[in-house]
Amino acid sequence: MINKLRHIFEAVLYKRPVCRAYTTIAPSKQPRRPAKALTGKASIHPANQVRFFSTSEVKDVQIVYVEADGKKRLAAAKVGENLLDVAHENSIELEGACGGELACSTCHLIFDQGTYDTLPPMTEEEQDMLDLAFEVTDTSRLGCQVKVTEAFDGITVCRCCPKQPPIAYFMH
Numbered sequence: 001m002i003n004k005l006r007h008i009f010e011a012v013l014y015k016r017p018v019c020r021a022y023t024t025i026a027p028s029k030q031p032r033r034p035a036k037a038l039t040g041k042a043s044i045h046p047a048n049q050v051r052f053f054s055t056s057e058v059k060d061v062q063i064v065y066v067e068a069d070g071k072k073r074l075a076a077a078k079v080g081e082n083l084l085d086v087a088h089e090n091s092i093e094l095e096g097a098c099g100g101e102l103a104c105s106t107c108h109l110i111f112d113q114g115t116y117d118t119l120p121p122m123t124e125e126e127q128d129m130l131d132l133a134f135e136v137t138d139t140s141r142l143g144c145q146v147k148v149t150e151a152f153d154g155i156t157v158c159r160c161c162p163k164q165p166p167i168a169y170f171m172h
Helices: 002-013 083-089 113-118 124-130 166-170
Strands: 042-044 050-052 060-066 072-078 108-111 140-142 156-158
Touching (some): 060 083, 072 083, 124 140
Antiparallel strands (some): 060 072, 108 140, 108 156
16 A cells, blocks of 8 residues: 555655556455546646546557658557657667666657747756757757657657668658
């Protein structure tokens, strides 16, 4: 019980996704069932109340990842997740050595200009990390810092593609 509460508290405190939140605790007389996990996120509202988004509120979008060898992989993503986590959940090879803590540049992704223009501005810390990445372009971002929105449905993101210019992968 304490671990469950600690997990929820840490998720809210550090603004991380709630991976496992338990809605009910089974009485000891009943056989234990696997806990029901919420697939949403927790957030703190101005009134300092924790709000859990239900599964019905979280929308799915499809994102195409272009791997380093040129193969395209379709990935299902939930709105609010970052692109590094989406890649890992869909078995797409995107390193993310720091675990999404903005301490490396191994989750470097390249966007088409139209998508890049809709992204929120880059922080100074992200720009510093991108300076260390290979093959940085004008539309490069770190996957751990880009949150999925509903507008991402159908976009294509490219990993560092050394054999061809990245723009070739965005053409149909």
